[in-house]
Amino acid sequence: MPSSAVQIFSDPDDYASSIRATTIEMMVMERGRFTAKLTRIDLHRLWMQRLSENLPRIAHAAIRPGRAIITFCTYSGPSLLWSGAELQASSIVRHCEGENAFQRAPAPASWCGMSLPVEDMVSVGAAIAGLDLTPPIDPLILTPVPSAMAKLQRLHGAAGQLAEDAPEIISHPEAARGLEQALIEALVSCLGEGEAREDRSVQRRHSLILRRFRRAVEEHPDQTLYIPELCTSIGATGRTLRACCQEQLGMSPKRYLLLRRMHLARRALRESSLTATTVTDVATQYGFWEFGRFAGEYKSLFGESPSATLRRPWE
């Protein structure tokens, strides 16, 4: 049954957990009121999401296997970096199954995604253009023929508009089928022609170090990580790690891990009750020993004091 939904979020965690087909750990990097809009459109086989966020953020994304996924930006500008590679509105990322990567938005970003079950993608590729559209082994950034890309952008945008203004059209099975066919055709023509950009960063990110760094982050979703252990388990020196992270994350690993600990602490503060926990307990558990400084940094990042987060009832 085709359906659509438009959601507005003020909480990055809620937003990240609502994004489909991917497990995302998201950290906002600047102070301010976070707002994100997520438009979800499910046609029969084709799923689409349109996303926009108002604050710079960094996310670790692990794609769940089973679907062939592509993403692209909805307007030009250096608004999104995938594994350190800039995405333009004129290019598309074809993700591989089970991929995990860092996605960074240094400024407000608008982007969208489309996915088909892997077997459907393979069969439409073969039927429409005689192409093998099995998800690539490594993620691929390609720049389609401009006219094809413009058409895909237009259709995707129109579907988003429909979800907002006239969701009943999308939930109509026949209308949905028509839209789905048009979108699939546009998608296949984008993937069929055009040149794949052999991106340097995408290649470079295959380096063992980053793969291990990503794995460490992925394997310890709720746990703090520190440089000495990380250097030991990854087998890279602080300097190498710094160079890799600078490229992929736009910041030093220390800063990234600190931000991550901040966000973990915030989550812990929100999820614990005022009677059972104190801010100090949470701070020390997440490696913050200079309490005054922790409160200051926390406030400048989240716009409220840690004790206010703890007091606020969990919605």
Added chain:
Amino acid sequence: MPGSVVSVFSEAEDFEVALRAEGALRLLVTGPGRFKARLTQVALHRLRLAAAEEQLPRIALVAVPTDMILVSLPRGRGPAPIWGGVRNGAGEIMTFGAGQRVHMRTDAPCRWNSVWLPATELVQYYSAMTGAIFAVPTAARWWQPGPAIGRHLRHLCSAAISAVESRSKVLIDAEAARGLEQQLIDALVECLSTGLAIEAPPATREHQHIAVSFEALLQAQPERALRMAEVCAALGVSPRILRISCKEQLGMGPIEYARRQRMQLVHRALRSGNADITSVSAIARRSGFRGLGRFAANYCALFGELPSATLRRGSAGGVPKLALGRPRIRLLMAALTWINAGVMIATV
């Protein structure tokens, strides 16, 4: 097992016992007045942290176990301790390792921090983090790290110390201990790998060695008043070099140092003695003091009371004596967790 202990001492002897965990073999108080010290000890998974505040000047012989590295950090603004004749300057850190023995003295009310960590641990993390090999120093070495990272290390230590002093249970959480330990290692490795390292000049090292040998000689016959000619012959040094070494390392000449050691011996014997069966003169004579009048005056100058008063205080009944013999514990919380049993026992 992570845990912390905060103790306050009013007797040097008790402080000496507690300092054994910090590698101090012997403690000699060198200034007059009422003894007062506060010691905070924090045990993490593999690292140990200690912070002290002391009122009286004193000298301690510190022995670093062969498999450990001792890092000394200045704390606060006041005068820092003097390690092996070298004062731990502001913003500097000092390292000792490989079974070294060295005198640590203070010449005024003093605050200090120290970090102990297994040498293998430091070597391992150092090479993982920097790609270089850390040669465990066999001699005292002091480092001048960059101001930012040095400050970070000091702040982290002080913050952890004040956290356990105000909330003794913060370290029960294994994650908290791991976080602190990892950050300390991180900061320490950065200080050691980027800082400028300076080793004591050969002469100072020679003096350290002489002072430590002199100490060993004194301890072999603690109650005898040794003649300096004997000492010089035994150590194979000239009286002049011995005097220079002692002045530099111990802050006083060898004769004075030996006399004070014996005086402290008397003091302790008087404290634990029983006025009914023993006398001041017997105890003093046993430690090589003749001329009882001068002895009493010297004793009074050092300890602020007559020897007879110490003896009376010491033998004033069993129970108070026992209370005096222990650290006055203001807050002592060593939390031991038996994960398997799932039981948490707090020992006091």
